[in-house]
Amino acid sequence: MELEQELKNVFSQTFNISQEKISLKTRQVDLAEWDSLGQLRLIMEIETVFNVSFLIDEIATLDSFEKILYNIQTKQKVETNN
Amino acid sequence: MTKLAVLSNTNMDPLRNHLLKIDFLDLYFAGYNQWQSDLLNIESGLSSFCPDYIFIHLNAEEFQSDIYDLINCIESYSKRNKGVIFIVSNFSYTPYSVQTYINKEYQHESKLNGSLYTFAEKNDNIFVLNFNRLISLHGYITLFDEKFWYLGRIIHSSKGFAVLADELKNVFNCLLGKTKKVLILDLDNTLWGGVVGEVGWQNIQLSQEGIGRIYLDFQRKIKQLQQTGVLLAICSKNNENDVKEVFENNKNMHLAWEDFTLHEINWNNKFENITKMAASLSLGLDSMVFLDDNTFERELVTQSIPEIIVADFPKDISTLNRWFITDVVYPYFGKRKLTNEDINKTDQYKRIINREEIKKQLDYNEFIKELNIKLNIFEPTSDSYFRIAQLTQKTNQFNLTVKRYSDSEIKAMSESPNYKIFGCSYEDKFGKEGIIGCAIIKICNNTAFIDSFLLSCRVLGRRVEFTFLENILKELKELKIETVDASYIQTSRNIITKDFYSKYGFSVLEDNRFTIKVR
Numbered sequence: 340m341e342l343e344q345e346l347k348n349v350f351s352q353t354f355n356i357s358q359e360k361i362s363l364k365t366r367q368v369d370l371a372e373w374d375s376l377g378q379l380r381l382i383m384e385i386e387t388v389f390n391v392s393f394l395i396d397e398i399a400t401l402d403s404f405e406k407i408l409y410n411i412q413t414k415q416k417v418e419t420n421n
Numbered sequence: 422m423t424k425l426a427v428l429s430n431t432n433m434d435p436l437r438n439h440l441l442k443i444d445f446l447d448l449y450f451a452g453y454n455q456w457q458s459d460l461l462n463i464e465s466g467l468s469s470f471c472p473d474y475i476f477i478h479l480n481a482e483e484f485q486s487d488i489y490d491l492i493n494c495i496e497s498y499s500k501r502n503k504g505v506i507f508i509v510s511n512f513s514y515t516p517y518s519v520q521t522y523i524n525k526e527y528q529h530e531s532k533l534n535g536s537l538y539t540f541a542e543k544n545d546n547i548f549v550l551n552f553n554r555l556i557s558l559h560g561y562i563t564l565f566d567e568k569f570w571y572l573g574r575i576i577h578s579s580k581g582f583a584v585l586a587d588e589l590k591n592v593f594n595c596l597l598g599k600t601k602k603v604l605i606l607d608l609d610n611t612l613w614g615g616v617v618g619e620v621g622w623q624n625i626q627l628s629q630e631g632i633g634r635i636y637l638d639f640q641r642k643i644k645q646l647q648q649t650g651v652l653l654a655i656c657s658k659n660n661e662n663d664v665k666e667v668f669e670n671n672k673n674m675h676l677a678w679e680d681f682t683l684h685e686i687n688w689n690n691k692f693e694n695i696t697k698m699a700a701s702l703s704l705g706l707d708s709m710v711f712l713d714d715n716t717f718e719r720e721l722v723t724q725s726i727p728e729i730i731v732a733d734f735p736k737d738i739s740t741l742n743r744w745f746i747t748d749v750v751y752p753y754f755g756k757r758k759l760t761n762e763d764i765n766k767t768d769q770y771k772r773i774i775n776r777e778e779i780k781k782q783l784d785y786n787e788f789i790k791e792l793n794i795k796l797n798i799f800e801p802t803s804d805s806y807f808r809i810a811q812l813t814q815k816t817n818q819f820n821l822t823v824k825r826y827s828d829s830e831i832k833a834m835s836e837s838p839n840y841k842i843f844g845c846s847y848e849d850k851f852g853k854e855g856i857i858g859c860a861i862i863k864i865c866n867n868t869a870f871i872d873s874f875l876l877s878c879r880v881l882g883r884r885v886e887f888t889f890l891e892n893i894l895k896e897l898k899e900l901k902i903e904t905v906d907a908s909y910i911q912t913s914r915n916i917i918t919k920d921f922y923s924k925y926g927f928s929v930l931e932d933n934r935f936t937i938k939v940r
Contacts (some may be wrong), residue, residue: 376432376573379573379575380434380435381813383575383579384579386579387580395571396567400437
């Protein structure tokens with residue numbers, strides 16, 4: 340499955356919202372469910388589903404869908420290069 | 422919908438999404454570290470939610486108090502809310518300590534858990550969830566995550582919450598009486614290695630050493646399961662004689678022919694055999710679990726009988742015994758207590774099958790007379806609360822109102838002047854069946870209301886229900902009751918009781934209600 344779609348699924352399931360509310364342009368401020376606790380739950384799921392790991396100080400900076408997508412892609416490229 | 426509240430001294434929010442998948446639960450999560458105030462404060466969110474079950478999951482390092490702080494909170498809440506069941510995780514200390522080999526912290530952990538188990542032993546409404554067993558199984562490193570602890574006081578990893586939710590699902594299967602009753606087993610490459618029809622009884626893989634030992638240990642575990650009240654059955658494509666030779670001649674066999682209640686050894690389709698088994702035991706197909714090493718056989722049964730549980734047999738046979746415990750026993754056969762009825766279950770069902778044989782030969786009335794039925798109707802005491810509660814949870818067919826009760830609720834009603842509970846035990850010429858029925862009556866001045874009236878399907882068709890009801894009405898008359906009201910609440914399984922009260926002689930009112938004068 341395409342990475343962007345898979346990430347949309349994780350957002351949708353974590354926050355219990357429909358996929359229409361999520362797009363490449365979605366930022367943390369746009370979704371009520373995406374508060375600080377929501378952020379932690381989201382990152383926990385992302386780490387499990389995509390098998391990546393975020394450093395503790397990275398997590399707060401991931402405040403948009405696009406940033407997270409880019410970050411996962413980078414991490415996965417690094418893995419395949421290794 | 423069963424109501425579950427989750428209390429902790431850590432942030433348990435990620436557990437919510439996992440628990441939502443268990444669709445018989447309605448959820449409440451206490452605020453971070455609010456477990457004490459939620460339990461003690463009469464006006465707390467917890468009190469208004471009014472849960473049936475409260476799950477308390479405390480982290481040992483954060484719990485800087487005495488076990489009595491926990492016990493006092495539980496007792497305070499219990500006094501105000503009878504019938505609530507507490508599921509309390511046992512305490513686990515972090516494996517990361519500067520103390521190294523001094524062992525003081527592990528002593529403290531043992532003491533806390535010792536006191537917790539003692540408290541649980543004295544109180545039927547306390548269930549200890551053995552979280553230490555899960556840590557042992559998966560590892561602290563897998564279940565705990567420091568990153569989310571420092572960011573948001575979330576103690577567990579995603580895997581940790583998944584494992585915990587799974588365990589709670591198994592616990593609820595057990596507490597709500599949703600466990601299964603029958604284990605149906607294939608033989609070749611399931612109870613022993615090899616195909617007996619091809620290699621003969623002497624050459625099947627079953628021994629004290631090597632691969633044969635895997636199957637021997639498997640048989641031992643199955644026997645232990647049978648001794649907790651699970652019925653065993655064989656469903657195998659074989660010639661019966663070849664199989665009998667194994668049971669009679671192979672000294673390594675741990676299970677005996679008599680350990681199995683039913684034996685369907687033939688060349689018919691397995692789903693036909695299984696359906697036949699369900700009919701002769703008068704048990705639903707949804708109360709059965711089927712184990713078979715053959716993928717094709719499993720698929721066929723799953724497709725033909727969607728209600729039955731077909732467990733995914735392991736490809737690596739060396740994991741057989743581990744798989745059996747984690748994937749079959751814990752999810753489907755969880756048990757909290759053993760009753761005498763449980764221990765004697767296989768014998769009881771043998772008697773059912775014997776009786777069915779005799780019944781075919783005699784005329785019905787003669788048959789009843791020949792049975793020499795003796796009923797004992799009694800008011801339960803602490804020895805029988807658990808069995809009475811178990812009956813309310815498991816009886817689906819001859820059950821007028823299908824109300825489920827826990828043993829602490831039965832105790833509370835027994836001790837209340839507003840209720841009368843009657844149990845009924847049964848004996849006939851084939852043997853004792855133990856406690857097979859109960860009735861819960863609510864009393865208000867000189868009117869009584871039958872809240873629950875149910876009988877195990879084992880004793881149906883013998884007019885026991887009428888005798889039981891007659892005796893209850895006699896008792897109520899002695900208590901100066903003048904009118905007895907009752908109702909029938911229809912479910913998909915209890916249609917046979919629809920006309921029970923009217924057949925007895927109650928007057929029929931609107932909306933499935935009935936009444937009778939006893940003076």
